[in-house]
Amino acid sequence: MLVQRQQRGATFLVCLSLLSFVYILYNSAFPHLVGRYGVQRESLFLESTDRDVECHPGTAARGAGKDVLVIMKTGATEARKKVPVHFDTTFRCIPNYVIYSDLEESINNVAIHDALANFSEPIKATNQDFHFYYKQRKYRAEGQNVSELVATTAGRDRAWNLDKWKFLPLLEKALAHSPQAKWFVFIEADTYLVWSNLLGWLEQFDPEKPLYIGGQNWMGDTKFAHGGTGYIVSRKALRMAVDEYTKSRERWDEQTASEAAGDCLLAKLFNTIGVGLTETWPITQGETPFSLDYTSRHLCYPVVTYHHMPPDWVRAMWKFEQIWFSQAGESAILRHRDVFNHVVAPQLVQAKSDWDNLSGDNEEVVVYQGGPDSCRRACQSRAECVQWHYNPASCKTGNVIKLGANESSAARVENVSGWMLDRVAKYVRQVEPCTQGWITA
Numbered sequence: 470m471l472v473q474r475q476q477r478g479a480t481f482l483v484c485l486s487l488l489s490f491v492y493i494l495y496n497s498a499f500p501h502l503v504g505r506y507g508v509q510r511e512s513l514f515l516e517s518t519d520r521d522v523e524c525h526p527g528t529a530a531r532g533a534g535k536d537v538l539v540i541m542k543t544g545a546t547e548a549r550k551k552v553p554v555h556f557d558t559t560f561r562c563i564p565n566y567v568i569y570s571d572l573e574e575s576i577n578n579v580a581i582h583d584a585l586a587n588f589s590e591p592i593k594a595t596n597q598d599f600h601f602y603y604k605q606r607k608y609r610a611e612g613q614n615v616s617e618l619v620a621t622t623a624g625r626d627r628a629w630n631l632d633k634w635k636f637l638p639l640l641e642k643a644l645a646h647s648p649q650a651k652w653f654v655f656i657e658a659d660t661y662l663v664w665s666n667l668l669g670w671l672e673q674f675d676p677e678k679p680l681y682i683g684g685q686n687w688m689g690d691t692k693f694a695h696g697g698t699g700y701i702v703s704r705k706a707l708r709m710a711v712d713e714y715t716k717s718r719e720r721w722d723e724q725t726a727s728e729a730a731g732d733c734l735l736a737k738l739f740n741t742i743g744v745g746l747t748e749t750w751p752i753t754q755g756e757t758p759f760s761l762d763y764t765s766r767h768l769c770y771p772v773v774t775y776h777h778m779p780p781d782w783v784r785a786m787w788k789f790e791q792i793w794f795s796q797a798g799e800s801a802i803l804r805h806r807d808v809f810n811h812v813v814a815p816q817l818v819q820a821k822s823d824w825d826n827l828s829g830d831n832e833e834v835v836v837y838q839g840g841p842d843s844c845r846r847a848c849q850s851r852a853e854c855v856q857w858h859y860n861p862a863s864c865k866t867g868n869v870i871k872l873g874a875n876e877s878s879a880a881r882v883e884n885v886s887g888w889m890l891d892r893v894a895k896y897v898r899q900v901e902p903c904t905q906g907w908i909t910a
Contacts, residue, residue, distance in 0.1 A: 522787075522788050522791045522792065523791065524561055524562035524791060525665070525790075525791045525792075525794040525795040534563065534564060534565070534664070534667075534668050535564055535565070536649075536650055536651040536652060536676075537563075537565065537650060537651070537652045537653075537654060537667075537668070537671065538565045538566070538567065538643060538646065538647040538650040538652070538653050538654070539560075539563050539565065539566040539567075539654045539656065539662070540566070540567055540568075540569065540639060540643050540653060540654065540655045540656070541555070541566065541567070541568045541569070541656055541657065541658060541660075542569055542570075542584070542632075542635055542636075542639060542655065542656070542657050542658075542696070543568065543569070543570045543581070543657065543658040544570055544571050544572075544628055544631070544632055545570055545571055545572035545574070545605045545609070545615045546605070546615055546616045546618055546619045546624075546628050547616065547619075547658060548568075548570050548572075548574070548576060548581060548658065549576060549616070550616065550780070551658035551659055551779075551780060552568065552576055552581070552658050553576060553577055553780070554780035554781075554783045554784055555658070555783065556577050556579065557784070558783055558784055558787035558788075559661070559662055559664070559783065559787060562664045563662075563664060565647060565650065567582065567642075567643070567646050567647075568580075568581050568582065569581070569582050569583070569584035569635065569639055569642065570582070570583065570584065571583065571584060571585050571602055571605065571631055571632070571634075571635065572602075572605050572606060572609060572615070573586070574609070582642070584634075584635040584638050584639055584642065585599075585602060585631075585634055585635065585638065587638060588634070588638070588722075592722055596726055598627075598630045598631050598633075598634060598726070599631070599634075600627075601618070601627040601628060601630070601631045602631055604618065605618065632731060633725060633728060633729075633730060633731035633734065634725055634731070635731060636696070636731035636732060636734060636735045637714050637721055637725065637731075637734065637735065637738065639655065640702070640707060640710050640711050640714060640735075641711050641714060641715065643655075643707065644707050644708065644711050650704060651676035651703070651704050652671055652676055652701060652702075652703060652704070653701070653702045653703075653704070653707050654667065654699065654700075654701050655696070655699060655700050655701075655702070656699040656774065657696060657697045657699075657776075659697065659776060659777055659778050659779070659783075660697060660698070660699050660774055660775070660776055660778065661774060661775040661776075661778040661782070661783050661786050661787075662699065662773065662774055663772055663773050663774070663790060663803055664790075665790070665794055665803070666771050666772065666773050666802060666803050667773050669771075669800075669802060669907075670752070670771070670773060670907050671701070673907050673909045674703065674909065675703075676703045676704045676705065677703070677704070677705050678703060678705055678706075679703060679705045679706040679709055679742075679743075679744045680701070680702070680703035680705070680706050680744070680747060681694065681700070681701075681702055681703075681706050681736075681739045681744045681745070681746055681747065682694070682700060682701040682702070682703075682746075682747040682749055683695065683698060683699065683700030683701065683746065683747075683748075683749055683753060684698035684699070684700075684748075684749055684750045684751075684752075684753035684754065684755060684774075685746060685748040685749075685750055686698075686732075686755075688729065688730060688733040691733050691736055691737060691740075692736065692746055692748075693730075693732050693733045693735065693736030693737075693746065694732060694735070694736065694746055695732060695753075695755055695776075696730075696731065696732035696735075697755065697776040697777070698750075698753045698754060698755045698774055698776050699753055699773070699774040699776075700732075700735075700753075706739070706742075706744050709742045709744065710738055710739060710742060710744070712742075713738060713741060713742050714738065721734075721738065724737070747908075747909075747910065748908070749773075749908050751766060751767045751770050751772075751805070752770055752771055752772060752773050752774075752907070752908055753773050753774045754772060754774055754775050754776060755776045755777075756775065756776065756777070757775050757776070757777055757778055757782060758775060758782075758786065758808050758812055758813060758872070759782075759813070759871075759872045759873060759874055760777075760827060760871065760872075760873070760874075761775075761805070761871065762869040762870065762871055763805065763809050763813065763869070763870040763871070763897075764869050764870070765899075765900050767805045768804070768805050768806045768809065768897070768900045768903070769804060769805070769806055769900060769903035769904065769905040770804060770805055770905050770908075771802045771803065771804050771805075771906070771907060772803060772804065772805050772808060786812075789808075789811065789812060790803065793807065793811065804903060806897075806900070806903055809870075809897070810897075813870075813872045814893075814897075816872055817870075817872070817888045817890060817893060818887070818888065818890075819845075819887050819888070819890065820841060820845070820885055820886070820887040821885065821886050821887065822883075822884070822885050823875055823876060823884055824858075824873060824874070824875060824876055824884065824885070824886040825858055825873045825874065825875075825876035825884065825886060826856050826857075826858055826867070826871055826872060826873035826886035826887075826888070827858075827867070827871040827873040828856050828857055828858040828865040828866055828867030828871070828886070829858075829865050829867060830854075830865075830866060830867050830868045830869070831851065831854070831865065831866045831867075831868075832863065832864075832865055833847040833848075833857075833864040833865065833866055835847050835864045837861060837864075840859070840883070841859040841883070841885040841887070843859075843864065844857045844858070844859035844864035844865075844866070844885075844887075845857055845859075845887055847864055847866055848866045848887075848889060849889065851866060851868075853868045854866045854867065854868060854889065854892075855867060855868065855869065855870055855888060855889050855892045855893050855896065856870065856871065856886065856887065856888045856889065856893075857886065857887050858873075858884075858885070858886045858887075859883070859884075859885045859886075859887075860882055860883060860884045860885075861882060861883055870888070870893055870896065870897075873886060
């Protein structure tokens with residue numbers, strides 16, 4: 470009997486230790502979410518340097534990506550806000566990277582190169598998109614805040630129009646920077662890159678084949694790799710693309726002027742040399758972990774990128790990634806399912822105030838005097854409903870699982886979201902076992 474009690478006591482202590490570890494992990498990696506509903510720790514999170522977390526061993530086991538160049542594209546109006554977090558997170562694990570913008574400067578003693586520097590003066594002088602380019606330089610020279618230039622919609626449109634001019638020159642600059650690299654990975658400052666997954670994925674491809682790889686999108690009848698989602702170009706394809714661009718530069722400059730989006734223009738260049746897009750959605754994502762719909766379309770696939778990630782989310786995901794891989798082992802593959810289980814699921818509750826979980830499949834007719842509970846009952850009445858969102862003006866229910874984000878209102882309008890936890894658990898169980906692997910064709 471004494472032995473049995475000792476065994477039960479040991480088992481209890483092990484379970485307690487595991488629970489404590491999970492609690493610490495969630496609170497240290499995602500306090501900006503957990504803190505909303507417990508102890509307010511957001512300011513401590515933003516002040517963290519993350520030096521307590523190191524790159525997990527898996528990156529070294531895969532050669533640390535020495536043959537991979539990561540090219541980050543940004544703009545002067547956003548660079549000082551979005552780039553610095555990567556020096557404490559993403560770039561700590563990546564041996565070879567370079568950053569390009571539309572203004573040459575230095576951030577944290579790291580050179581930010583001007584992607585547009587080599588355009589001819591006639592183009593810069595005659596194309597109105599470059600008016601914004603010179604205005605940025607004038608602001609910086611005068612000591613003004615360049616980010617103020619995008620305080621208006623018109624300013625943001627001008628920054629967007631200038632951005633499209635970076636895509637083709639970046640091909641040339643990337644090849645010149647690392648001509649011996651096997652892979653060239655292009656991301657933006659609000660792209661989050663799961664580095665270990667990327668390395669494992671690239672092992673499935675041959676860099677000597679002409680490959681243009683990325684999350685598919687369409688503009689008219691042109692299919693292209695979405696820039697913010699991130700795209701990958703093999704050494705063979707990059708050399709072919711640079712040859713085409715340099716021999717027909719005037720033609721491509723004219724086409725850039727009339728094109729709406731640089732990533733679409735890039736696809737047209739690759740189509741010209743006969744290199745089609747290898748589609749990689751949902752491995753490369755245009756969503757964040759918090760806006761993604763967790764359905765069978767996503768859950769079992771590996772994840773390599775997220776987009777629209779603000780700096781604090783980049784920092785939190787990086788900490789989670791390092792901890793997760795250190796626990797899971799060198800050969801592990803991080804899937805959307807794992808991010809859901811460890812990051813999203815702990816945040817799902819029956820009701821959460823000041824929160825918008827992005828429900829929107831159904832606009833419900835409810836008795837608003839009944840408050841949030843009337844919206845919950847509307848969801849309960851729909852067999853397919855897994856979540857709901859209520860405010861005094863509307864009730865929306867959702868058929869897919871999303872986390873969403875804080876939605877506090879200055880007017881103190883009641884804003885409540887909730888999930889049908891039993892249905893969520895049942896749905897997630899239905900997708901197991903996960904069999905989807907890397908997308909390679």
